[in-house]
């Protein structure tokens with residue numbers, strides 16, 4: 001299984017060649033070990049791409065479910081493939097019909113999953129925790145990532161957990177797959193922090209900024225996976241969609257203060273090159289899709305900080321033809337800081 005084998009809104013897998021070209025054109029030419037900070041890393045596909053090109057990486061996201069996956073996929077630590085494979089095989093042999101109800105099935109069974117699938121996911125999650133003291137850290141996170149990816153795949157949703165489908169969930173196959181892990185030589189540092197706080201503490205050559213731009217909170221999209229990863233078993237939930245209390249995980253970038261937050265972020269960064277991904281759904285009809293930061297405001301802000309270049313990627317490169325935003329743009333800005 002590969003890092004991109006999950007459903008994640010706004011992931012930049014298809015944009016990578018364009019992003020690389022923009023960065024190559026503007027990055028420091030005379031430096032050996034370039035440090036790139038992937039500040040809103042989501043799936044980690046951008047980080048993985050630049051690790052493979054030999055960059056050193058700082059990787060951050062405020063969701064633990066993402067951070068846990070970086071510990072599996074994007075790590076300098078050792079691991080024993082045979083240990084991971086052994087547990088994955090064991091977990092896959094579990095017969096869900098023989099399991100009792102558990103925390104996960106009581107909350108999400110009959111909604112996001114069939115009861116059998118939910119029982120299996122909850123049971124394996126408990127087993128992963130029980131296994132933790134016996135295995136190495138990267139092996140533990142690999143089992144957790146593999147369960148998170150399997151739980152994404154088996155879900156009775158359109159690809160995110162804002163709500164579940166109205167049809168009664170049927171038994172799907174909850175099948176874990178071993179992650180295809182690589183050993184990286186480049187230096188990797190991972191964080192699970194609010195980017196604006198982190199930006200004040202780190203130094204990098206290139207800062208890559210890919211925040212949410214509309215009112216849809218990522219923690220609402222992925223709350224079930226976040227709860228599964230954290231496993232501190234909260235008991236209070238909101239509404240029929242069963243979202244746990246998560247105010248501290250909500251992003252300012254999806255709120256009215258987004259532009260001020262972006263300004264604070266750019267002011268705080270100690271980086272030669274700032275690279276910003278921007279997607280324009282500003283004219284979309286639903287209010288939740290309206291951008292919190294208008295394109296012109298972002299451009300003005302960047303221009304106050306350095307020399308700006310704009311790369312527009314034609315939407316055919318990243319749109320699978322499912323949405324009909326004729327004016328949907330994916331833009332990359334580069335800003336060489338003037339000091």
Ligand SMILES: C[S@@+](CC[C@H](N)C(=O)[O-])C[C@H]1O[C@@H](n2cnc3c(N)ncnc32)[C@H](O)[C@@H]1O
Nearest residue numbers: 010011012040041042043061062194195218251
């Ligand atoms: C557009 S997605 C990034 C997608 C990513 N580039 C990829 O290719 O998968 C934005 C990410 O920012 C994270 N996020 C939102 N607000 C944040 C904040 N204040 N600090 C850290 N991460 C944040 C979300 O959890 C989400 O994963």
